[in-house]
Amino acid sequence: MNVTRGFTGRPRVHDPGLPPGQYDAREDWPVLSAEVTPDLRPADWTFRIDGLVESPHTWDWDSAHALPASAYDGDIHCVTGWSKFGVRFGGVSLDAFFNVVRPHESATHAIATSHTGYTANLPLADLTGGRAWIAWEYDGRPLPPEHGGPARLLVPHLYFWKSAKWIAGITVLDHDEPGFWERNGYHARGNPWEEQRYSGD
Amino acid sequence: MPRFAVPGRIAVNGRAAATWQTATLTEIRRETPHAATFRLAVPRWAGHLPGQHLQLRLTAEDGYTAQRHYSIASAPDGSGHIELTLDHVPDGEVSGWFHTVARLGDTIEVRGPLSGFFAWAGDRPALLLGAGSGVVPLMSMVRHHRAAGLTVPLRMVVSARSPEELIYASELGAETTAVFTRSAPPGVPVGRMAPAHVAPLMAEQPDGGWEAYVCGSNGFAEHASRLLVAAGQPVERIRIERFG
Ligand SMILES: Cc1cc2nc3c(=O)[nH]c(=O)nc-3n(C[C@H](O)[C@H](O)[C@H](O)COP(=O)(O)OP(=O)(O)OC[C@H]3O[C@@H](n4cnc5c(N)ncnc54)[C@H](O)[C@@H]3O)c2cc1C
Numbered sequence: 001m002n003v004t005r006g007f008t009g010r011p012r013v014h015d016p017g018l019p020p021g022q023y024d025a026r027e028d029w030p031v032l033s034a035e036v037t038p039d040l041r042p043a044d045w046t047f048r049i050d051g052l053v054e055s056p057h058t059w060d061w062d063s064a065h066a067l068p069a070s071a072y073d074g075d076i077h078c079v080t081g082w083s084k085f086g087v088r089f090g091g092v093s094l095d096a097f098f099n100v101v102r103p104h105e106s107a108t109h110a111i112a113t114s115h116t117g118y119t120a121n122l123p124l125a126d127l128t129g130g131r132a133w134i135a136w137e138y139d140g141r142p143l144p145p146e147h148g149g150p151a152r153l154l155v156p157h158l159y160f161w162k163s164a165k166w167i168a169g170i171t172v173l174d175h176d177e178p179g180f181w182e183r184n185g186y187h188a189r190g191n192p193w194e195e196q197r198y199s200g201d
Numbered sequence: 202m203p204r205f206a207v208p209g210r211i212a213v214n215g216r217a218a219a220t221w222q223t224a225t226l227t228e229i230r231r232e233t234p235h236a237a238t239f240r241l242a243v244p245r246w247a248g249h250l251p252g253q254h255l256q257l258r259l260t261a262e263d264g265y266t267a268q269r270h271y272s273i274a275s276a277p278d279g280s281g282h283i284e285l286t287l288d289h290v291p292d293g294e295v296s297g298w299f300h301t302v303a304r305l306g307d308t309i310e311v312r313g314p315l316s317g318f319f320a321w322a323g324d325r326p327a328l329l330l331g332a333g334s335g336v337v338p339l340m341s342m343v344r345h346h347r348a349a350g351l352t353v354p355l356r357m358v359v360s361a362r363s364p365e366e367l368i369y370a371s372e373l374g375a376e377t378t379a380v381f382t383r384s385a386p387p388g389v390p391v392g393r394m395a396p397a398h399v400a401p402l403m404a405e406q407p408d409g410g411w412e413a414y415v416c417g418s419n420g421f422a423e424h425a426s427r428l429l430v431a432a433g434q435p436v437e438r439i440r441i442e443r444f445g
Contacts (some may be wrong), residue, residue, distance in 0.1 A: 002310055004221060004259040006302040009267050010294050021268055030445035031419040034318050036426045036436045080445065081268060117437070146423065184316050185218040198315070200219030 017075060018083055019192035025082035031146045034180075035116045038166055044151045047097075047134060051110070051172035054102035061150070064134065067092040072133055072156055077192040079159040089154050094127050094170075097134065104157030106174045112153050112164040113171070119179035120162045121188065122155065124172065131157055134167060152158060159190035159197070209354035220309045221258065226303055227282065234367045238274060238286045239299055243311060246281055249273050251319035252414065252442075255283075255313030259298055261328045272338035272416070272442070273314065276345035286368060288334045319442045321414065323351050328402055329432075330394065330425045332360035335417025336368050338442060342379075342414070343376060354407045360394050360421070363441060394425060396432065398418035403432045410435070416442040 010103055018024065041062040050056035059067075070093040077083045105126065110127055112120045126132065135154040136143050143149035148165030155162045160164060161181050187196035228240035249255075254272045275284035289300040321327055321342045329339040336359045346355045355376055361367035362383040373379065380398060385391045402411075415425045415433050422443045429439055 001264060002221075002260055002308065004298070004309055005307050006257045007298050008262050009259070009261045009265050009266075012265060021266070030443075031422075032443050032445065034441055034443075036430060036439050036441065037423060038436075080270060082445075146419070150278055180318075181316075184318055188244075198218040198312075 017085060019051075019077055020195045020196075022077055022081055022083040022192065025084050028082065029084060029147065030080070030082060031079070032078070033118075033146075033165060035118065037145050038116055040115055040145070040150060040166055042136075045115070045150045047151065047167060048169040049101045049172065050169065051106040051170050052102070052107040052174055055100070057095065057097075057101050059097070063138075064092060064151070067096040067178075070096070070117070070133060072135070072154060074156055076160050076163075078158050079161055079190065079192075079197050083192075088139055089133060089135040089143075091133045091135035091151065091154065093130060094132040094134060094153075095130060097170075098128060101172075105171050107172045109173045109176045111171050111173060111177055111179060112162075112167060113167040113169045114164045115166040118164055118166075119183055120164045121177055121179040122158070122162055123176070123189065126155055126158060126162075126189075127170070131155065148187055157191075159187075159192055161186065162190055218313060218315050221305075221312045223308050224283075224311045226305055226307045226309070229303065229305070231393055233285060233366050233370075235289050235366065236298060236368050236375075238284050239303065240275075240282055240284045241309075241311070242282050244281050246283060247314070248279065249277050249283070249314035250317070250322055251276060251345040252319040252321045252338045253314035253316060254319075254338065254442075255285075255311045255315060257285075257295070258310040258312075259295060260310070264377070267294050272341070274335075274337045274340055274344075276341055276348050278348065286334065286337045286340075317414070319414065319440050321345075321412070323349060324353065325412045326354040326407045327356075328410070328413045328429075329357040330353070330359075330399075330413065330415045330429070331357070332394070332417035332421040332425070334368065334445060335415075335421060336441070339414060339418055340369050340372070343373075345440075346376075347374075350388045354411075356402050356411075358394060358398050358402070361395075362416075394421075394428060396428060397429045399432045403434065410438065413439045414442075415439060415442060419445065 048058040071090045087093045133154040136151040153164045224241040224243045312354040359376045361382040
């Protein structure tokens with residue numbers, strides 16, 4: 001251990017909900033996207049799943065909203081160190097979309113793409129089983145553009161860079177392919193409980 | 202359909218990103234009443250590109266750690282030293298330690314450089330917009346441009362509350378326009394960065410256009426990136442570093 005002379009730090013909080021190295025951002029919700037926030041209206045938004053699936057499909061705003069509504073109540077964790085407790089997102093479970101396109105047996109991974117061209121790779125298992133959503137509401141209101149509105153991917157059990165803002169599509173693959181930050185040195189999976197921040201962590 | 206895109210990237214060294222190294226404080230320089238530069242000796246520093254940042258860790262006696270990201274202010278120079286410039290955030294856990302406790306010879310830990318996205322390799326004309334401590338990674342680009350004697354065009358617009366709060370004021374040259382939001386020298390208007398600051402630079406853009414780099418708070422980043430888009434800068438050629 002490399003103790004920093006004279007550093008005491010904030011009072012210790014023992015919060016079992018807080019992954020290692022994270023702090024509670026409370027009311028703050030920092031924005032860290034690296035690109036210009038797009039001016040994307042719901043009428044222009046589309047979401048497509050393709051790749052290793054039985055029947056690739058594109059939804060628009062209305063057809064996506066026709067799927068059964070599903071909400072996430074819980075916490076989110078950003079790789080830069082903040083976590084946010086008790087957030088509420090509304091949208092549709094990704095399972096509902098996958099039920100339509102039916103991934104092949106050989107499918108293992110996926111790459112999520114934004115309307116800006118941003119990408120994030122994920123194991124398919126992290127996107128299924130009620131653990132991932134397409135979200136368009138935050139706290140009962142439309143998701144703000146800076147936070148990915150009109151709709152973003154939401155995979156709250158992984159660091160939040162995986163939850164691609166302005167989600168445009170998911171391509172199902174039989175191998176892993178690094179996305180935007182993953183090619184910039186970030187971890188392939190990004191599990192906050194194992195502190196998988198950078199590749200090699 | 203609206204048009205947008207993320208710009209390309211520059212690969213980073215995954216090993217450097219994952220390994221913590223000890224850094225020794227060798228110099229402290231005051232920049233403004235609220236900001237100071239901290240020079241660190243990092244003997245095994247892998248080198249960086251202007252615009253990159255690092256992760257820094259302070260450790261208390263009981264093993265508690267605080268980690269933050271800081272942009273690298275110095276140009277890559279192979280000296281085994283790097284410089285950071287920190288704003289003193291009121292009650293800031295990490296910046297508070299640097300500004301009130303740190304002294305020469307103290308050691309901390311760093312890892313990096315991180316993120317090739319905001320890096321500038323010095324090969325393309327660059328238009329830099331920053332506010333407050335957002336000038337830090339941009340200054341690394343300006344310093345590199347000078348030190349390497351680059352001839353590729355480079356322009357910077359920086360926003361500060363007042364002349365006293367303008368970081369690196371004495372180092373800024375003809376490439377820089379300063380904008381003051383609260384108080385300005387006599388004859389200089391007070392106000393936010395505006396289309397009038399960006400338009401002349403867009404008008405003098407070199408063949409092939411600018412690569413734009415925007416850095417500062419999220420509020421500034423949204424404002425400045427909108428100014429650029431409105432002035433005709435292609436979105437896929439705007440890189441943004443938001444300090445959160
Ligand atoms: C890529 C990047 C580059 C940056 N470059 C620079 C730079 O060059 N210069 C510079 O001055 N700054 C830079 N920053 C900002 C820097 O990382 C810190 O946020 C800043 O120094 C404040 O940290 P602090 O510990 O002093 O303040 P703190 O107040 O302790 O923390 C900063 C923020 O995090 C929150 N926070 C942190 N820990 C806790 C906690 N335990 N409990 C509650 N809230 C907490 C607070 O809400 C606060 O707003 C950069 C940020 C990023 C993301």
